[in-house]
Amino acid sequence: MMNEKSISARQKPASALLWLSYTAFFFIQPVVEPSLRLWLGTLTLFVVFLVVFSIYIRTDSETWRRWMIAATFAIGLASFPWNGGASTFFVYTAAFLPFSVATTGWVLTFFSLEAFSILGESYWFHLHWQNAAFAIFLLLVIGAGNIFFAEQRRADCKLRMAHEEIEALAALAERERIARDLHDVLGHTLSLIVLKAELAGRLVERDPQRAATEIGDVERTARTALAEVREAIGGYRARGLAAEIETARRTLDAAEVTLTVENDMGNAKLTAAEETVLALALREAVTNIVRHAKAKNCRLRFVSEGGRRKLLVEDDGEHALVREGNGLRGMRERIEALGGSLRLERERGTRLFIELPLRAEGVVS
Incomplete structure (x- = not known):
């Protein structure tokens, strides 16, 4: 069953080749009941699907993705009357749609329309009801599973964005704290150093001993300032x-x-x-x-x-x-x-x- 990993193929086109393996079911009937017309029709629609699939996994436009999903479903409807393996395209539709339509209600509405389309086509072309029931079963089961994966991915995305926002706010708050604390610490201590240096300058001639004491205080205050700056950067705690x-x-x-x-x-x-x-x-x-x-x-x-x-x-x-x-x-x-x-x-x-x-x-x- 295709799940959330199928969507990550958009960013990694090479890995998306794995999901093309589901198209093997489209070739079962031409192999079992070979005919030139069946093979030509199958190969033609397969090439069209490859183009649609390539656009889907490479585009960044949600609008284009939705159009490609609609084209995939149309390919399924076009080939379902003469190739029962066309239910494969309904699988792709069910897998991709929940990731391209954010509202679950709308996803279920589209699934219902697709199911009625399959039923209507089966009635119009007098197809076996087992084929229609199987196609609708795959559509609903895979679609329901991928609704869960899509919602989970959106929730994870919101949580990740919330964490990033919290980290950004925390970093901003920390920068503001450091700026405030450095202002307080350095402003106070440098003012004290200037005062004591001026005092020592006035005393150096008339009271050399006291001037030397003040210079010693300047040295100790400068060392204290250095320690306080380190404390402020690491997380300031008042003494x-x-x-x-x-x-x-x-x-x-x-x-x-x-x-x-x-x-x-x-x-x-x-x-x-x-x-x-x-x-x-x-x-x-x-x-x-x-x-x-x-x-x-x-x-x-x-x-x-x-x-x-x-x-x-x-x-x-x-x-x-x-x-x-x-x-x-x-x-x-x-x-x-x-x-x-x-x-x-x-x-x-x-x-x-x-x-x-x-x-x-x-x-x-």
Whole structure:
């Protein structure tokens, strides 16, 4: 029985020759009951079928394929009254039709029309009912089987397309994550390196020992930045809020900004995802303060109330930037992905409000 493999012959014309073996049934009657007229008619229609079959397996047009299926069925009808082996062409029709017509209802409708055509022809030419019944049996059985294979192939195709789309979206999301994390990591760390290098330059003459200490910090910070870049590419995981607060304190100290922490974030019961998001948000906020604020004081406040976790980062500087950049955009996307919100106020300093929903204990995210 021809199945889904018969359709793959379109892409591999050489392998389609295998399916021509079914035409051997068309030559049974000329061999058993030889006559010149029978042989000439059989060979003529066989050559016509070869042309039709060749077009079918080579064309990419669904319209042409359907016309070739109709031509194959017509060849069967034309030869069935004088060659019982013409039921072979009904087999080809039943095999190909489900793969060229996507709707099962239409396939069954065409099968019904073909069956009635065979019956009508048999009645008109007074053919043996056994031949007609056998031809209709082959048409329906092979057609029903190939409807199943065609639907399965379409389902596999849809599943494959869905997987490809998911992989493409995952790759896009990963690229966006890496871009956001590299911005946060490198922006913060390079700002710290610049600050310490400038400080060391100012101290090199009047306090060489402290200048050497600052240069040592620059080296350690650069090594840390290299490790963080590797972490970002491989899948960034924040070191924790407590460690991030200490890093923020050192960065702000180097920029001569006083940091006040009103609550201990490190003791909060946060999920890994929440801690990562808050740590990265704090890092971006401190980076912006160092780069743009010209602030003298920074206040960090963290509370859990009203079913929300709230983080406030406030400074008394003057921010020249009013447009949301990549850093804030990435911060907002991370926070909103956890069901939270971000709000920024720039009156008499800058206040960054971050809220996350308070999850029940024991819930793992």
